[in-house]
Amino acid sequence: MPAFFMKVLASEGFAPHVESCVECGTEDDLVSFDPAAGGVLCGLHRRGRSVKSGSIDAIGDILGGRLRVALEVDDVSVIHEVDQLAIELMEYHLERRIRSVRVVE
Ligand SMILES: [Zn+2]
Known part of the structure; x- marks a missing residue:
């Protein structure tokens, strides 16, 4: 599911x-x-929500065409976090799009 969301976002x-x-x-x-910043941030520029490095790697694998590697992740906390991040990203972009449609109307 998160892989699907990520791919849709990437295609857009x-x-x-x-x-x-x-x-x-x-x-x-x-x-x-931070969805608003468009990605990950270092300790110095920290914004948005904290993420595990395993989750960052998994998203990189999904977007980098290494879905098989991403699907082998067995750390439940990473799987859960990637799920959450994908949903947050999707919501962020959908909300912006809905708002911009409203502005046009
Ligand atoms: Zn930085």
Whole structure:
């Protein structure tokens, strides 16, 4: 399910950036995720919700075409978190889209 959401978002051009901090580009110490910022953030730029590095890796696998690797994750807390992140992302983008349709009308 989260893999499906992520793929849909990616196909719409809303793939979250998970390789490095969206603020400074560091690949180390990635600790949080903010849908409004478009991806993950480091300890210094922390915003949004805290995330496990396993979840960041799993999302990277999903978006990077390594779905099989992502599906092998057996850490329940990571699976649950990726679920939550996918739903939050989807809600964030849907809500923005609905608002912009309302503005046009
Ligand atoms: Zn940063």
